[in-house]
Every structure is written in structure tokens, then in C-alpha cells.
Amino acid sequence: MLNFNEIDLDLLKRLSEADGIGGREREVSRIVTAYGKEYSDEIQYDNLGSVVLKSTGKSKTSGPKIMLSSHMDEVGFMVRSITDDGYVNLLPVGGWWGHVMPAQEMTITTINDEKFIGIVGSRAPHGLSSEIKERVIPPMDLYLDLGMPSRESVEQLGISIGDMITPHVHFREMNDPNYLMGKAWDDRCCVGVGLEVLKNMNQSDYEADIYFAATTQEEVGIRGARTAVHTIKPDVAIALDVTTATDTPFDKKGMALGEGVVLSVLDSLTIGNNGLVQMMEEIVNDLSLDVRFDFMTVGGTDACNIHKMMDGVVSMTLSIPTRYMHSPRLIIHKEDYIQTIKLVTEFCRRLNWDRLNQMKSSVGITMD
Incomplete structure (x- = not known):
């Protein structure tokens, strides 16, 4: 298992402050490729502008393909x-x-x-x-x-x-520096997660081929994830996106910042694969991470289109809570960010064909 607590705040600052609405994500894409090229074996682009960074598994035989997906566009x-x-x-x-x-x-x-x-x-x-x-x-x-x-x-x-x-908003650490304020955390903080995972996997042995897709046009119809799937043809996919924090005086109680990873069981457009959710719970327990479960009845993520492509893709969403979503200034918590990186890194390290077949059997697919 990998142990780390350091994150690249300058990366988060650059991702947050870059300007990129749907169909105009080029500034963000340049940051992704400049940062990720050191940890990637191959970089591809599709015709909607999504960028896909590949890290090849270390085993002699071909492993399953993991797609990590975070959208670059902001509202x-x-x-x-x-x-x-x-x-x-x-x-x-x-x-x-x-x-x-x-x-x-x-x-x-x-x-x-x-x-x-x-x-x-x-x-x-x-x-x-x-x-x-x-x-x-x-x-x-x-x-x-x-x-x-x-x-x-x-x-x-x-x-x-x-x-x-x-x-026009500048990134800053708040008065408690665990709280990070910036624009476009939806979904640039998860773009940061994907890049940090690639960096961590560069120090590890693993079987799967890992593809990090920084996708386009999610906020206007979850479009880039659809075309990125055809570029990757993944066996399993994790959409990384934000969810609404409900810990302010407007809401009184609910999803709070700083309390760990969020496993999305379902949203209005996707039901997470049961076996994949169970594997995430297993890793959470093994790494002693904090966990919450999300049931978002309005809205969806890249997983909405990913899981329906080709003959179906084993998929789920992992979320980071943010305050003030779809406004000029959002707030996230370092602990949620760090724990999400740890969870995804360990998942990528553990996944092999046996684990993937277990996930498929959880929905009634028999693997002979």
C-alpha cells in the first residue's frame, strides 16, 4: 500500500484559476498534459478535446483497463x-x-x-x-x-x-488552511485527483492499464465522457466529481466537509456497480479511511454516459463535497481530497482480472 499525505497545492491553484467552459477547455487541457506527461506512457486526444493519459501496467500480460474520468469544464x-x-x-x-x-x-x-x-x-x-x-x-x-x-x-x-x-477568482487557503477556496472546483479538484493518482502509481507495481480522461462538456450534457470511452474502451470506470456539501447554516446538517471519501451508490442517471462499491468499501476499511455514502437524486456525472457505452462498462462515482457549487467561489477540504486520492490509488494498484470478474458476477454475469 502507498502512504502519502502531501498534495500539490500549486497544481490545484493552476487548475482552479484556469478558464474553461464547455467547448473552451484548452487552458485546462494544457495544464493536464504538462503536469501528467511525466507520469504517462501515452497521451491521446479525442475530437471533442478530452485528453487521455495512459499509464501502462507493469505485468507481462495485459491487465484490465481502468478509466478515471474528471471533467475539465466549468459553468x-x-x-x-x-x-x-x-x-x-x-x-x-x-x-x-x-x-x-x-x-x-x-x-x-x-x-x-x-x-x-x-x-x-x-x-x-x-x-x-x-x-x-x-x-x-x-x-x-x-x-x-x-x-x-x-x-x-x-x-x-x-x-x-x-x-x-x-x-475572476483567485485560489486561496482559508483561515484554517485545510479549507481551500477557488472557482471551478466542479470539477477541477477531481482533475487534480486524477493527476495525483497517476503520479502515485508511477511509484508502484500494478497489473491494470490506467487511463485518466480529463473530459470536456460535462456541464452541458455529459458529452466528452461519451467520446473518451470509445478512445479507451475500458473494462471498469470511476467518475470523479463533486457533490453538494450540506453543512452550512442554510442546511443545518448533512454532507460535511472534511469527513472523508464519498461513495456514490446511485444518482438520478447511474446506479453504481455493486461489486465495485463493495471493493471500494473493502479498501476504505483496509486503509482506515473515513467514508460517507451519497444518493444524489438530482443530477449526474460522467458515469452516466460511460456505463451505457459499448456493451456496458462496470462503473461508479466517487465524490468530493463542496460548498457553494455552481457559484463563483467554492470551498473544499484537504482531507476529503487526500483520502480520495488514497482510495483511487489503492484501487488501481489492486484491480486485476479476478477482481473485475467478481464485479461482473455481482450483477448476474457468469464468467466461465
């Missing part, structure tokens, strides 16, 4: 239109709640990768009626103020329709 916006007065109208890319947006800083990234900062418009409360004060403004009704006087002046900056817009 954000595109430039929908520019008004004559120089305001930028927003088109949401992914799910946004209007309450979390007014007065936030946003970054526009142009086709030439130039970046410009603007402020989401808001209204002063003075004199507003209760009806207006209590109404949530739909994201499509909001706009970005670049501090420019006209459409022409905005266009002269190189800004055009379809340019990417993302929250």
Missing part, C-alpha cells in the same frame, strides 16, 4: 450580444442561479486568449420595492459592465460574440 457564460452603450449580455453555459451573480467580477477571454475583467451589473437597494428586492434575476437578464462607453470601444478590444466568460 460560465458566453458573450451573447454587445449593447450600443458597451454592456455585454450574457449567455449561461451550465446551470446558474441569479442570486450568486450580481456584482461579481468576470473574465472575458477572446479568441486570441486576451483577457478583460468586467463586473456583473447590480442595483442599489434604495427605493426598490419589496417585490423587486426579493426577485431572483434570471441570468439571461444580467449583463457585464466593462467600463467602456460604446459597442465600438468593446469591439476594439477584440471582444466578439461567443467569447468565453468565467468568474
Whole structure:
């Protein structure tokens, strides 16, 4: 078994601060390939932009293929239109709640990768009626103020329709440094998990071939995972994604930060393979990790499309809880991140054909 507690915070900072909505994940992809190439034997791309890093098993015979999947895209916006007065109208890319947006800083990234900062418009409360004060403004009704006087002046900056817009947020360790604040933890913290696992496996003997897929366009329809499956043709897959922490005063109790790994038994789109869930529980016990179980009745992960591909893929989701999901600033906990890396690393070390056949038999498949 591998023992470690050190994580690369600079990697998390770079992943969080990179800008990348669905279909515009190139900045994130470059970080993934630059960091992961040292720990990979092969790097592939599919035509949607997902990047797949392969670490080949050390045994003489071919082992099962493990697919680890984390999506690179974050929720954000595109430039929908520019008004004559120089305001930028927003088109949401992914799910946004209007309450979390007014007065936030946003970054526009142009086709030439130039970046410009603007402020989401808001209204002063003075004199507003209760009806207006209590109404949530739909994201499509909001706009970005670049501090420019006209459409022409905005266009002269190189800004055009379809340019990417993302929250402008800097990563930081909070007052207790175990709490990490940043944008795009959904799902960049799990991109970090995948890269840390590859690094750890570089120091270990194992039978399986490990493929880490940093996928695209999850927030707009779980698309990149579908094409990445055809690149890899995995035998077993683990989707790595976030889940909603419910430990704030808004929720009072529930899924808390800092209490260990989260095994997703099912969500609205996927039922985890029972044998795979059992193997994860076994490893949790052997490594003395903390564990919670998640039953997410709304939403899904890359596993949604992975498990339905080809003739079916043995799959499940592992989650990291985050506060304030789908907002400009999210918070995760180092302990959850570290324990997830330990669990996935040990799973990759242990998996062989016998264990895979046990998982298949758990759903009634007889292996002769």
C-alpha cells in the first residue's frame, strides 16, 4: 500500500484559476498534459478535446483497463450580444442561479486568449420595492459592465460574440488552511485527483492499464465522457466529481466537509456497480479511511454516459463535497481530497482480472 499525505497545492491553484467552459477547455487541457506527461506512457486526444493519459501496467500480460474520468469544464457564460452603450449580455453555459451573480467580477477571454475583467451589473437597494428586492434575476437578464462607453470601444478590444466568460477568482487557503477556496472546483479538484493518482502509481507495481480522461462538456450534457470511452474502451470506470456539501447554516446538517471519501451508490442517471462499491468499501476499511455514502437524486456525472457505452462498462462515482457549487467561489477540504486520492490509488494498484470478474458476477454475469 502507498502512504502519502502531501498534495500539490500549486497544481490545484493552476487548475482552479484556469478558464474553461464547455467547448473552451484548452487552458485546462494544457495544464493536464504538462503536469501528467511525466507520469504517462501515452497521451491521446479525442475530437471533442478530452485528453487521455495512459499509464501502462507493469505485468507481462495485459491487465484490465481502468478509466478515471474528471471533467475539465466549468459553468460560465458566453458573450451573447454587445449593447450600443458597451454592456455585454450574457449567455449561461451550465446551470446558474441569479442570486450568486450580481456584482461579481468576470473574465472575458477572446479568441486570441486576451483577457478583460468586467463586473456583473447590480442595483442599489434604495427605493426598490419589496417585490423587486426579493426577485431572483434570471441570468439571461444580467449583463457585464466593462467600463467602456460604446459597442465600438468593446469591439476594439477584440471582444466578439461567443467569447468565453468565467468568474475572476483567485485560489486561496482559508483561515484554517485545510479549507481551500477557488472557482471551478466542479470539477477541477477531481482533475487534480486524477493527476495525483497517476503520479502515485508511477511509484508502484500494478497489473491494470490506467487511463485518466480529463473530459470536456460535462456541464452541458455529459458529452466528452461519451467520446473518451470509445478512445479507451475500458473494462471498469470511476467518475470523479463533486457533490453538494450540506453543512452550512442554510442546511443545518448533512454532507460535511472534511469527513472523508464519498461513495456514490446511485444518482438520478447511474446506479453504481455493486461489486465495485463493495471493493471500494473493502479498501476504505483496509486503509482506515473515513467514508460517507451519497444518493444524489438530482443530477449526474460522467458515469452516466460511460456505463451505457459499448456493451456496458462496470462503473461508479466517487465524490468530493463542496460548498457553494455552481457559484463563483467554492470551498473544499484537504482531507476529503487526500483520502480520495488514497482510495483511487489503492484501487488501481489492486484491480486485476479476478477482481473485475467478481464485479461482473455481482450483477448476474457468469464468467466461465
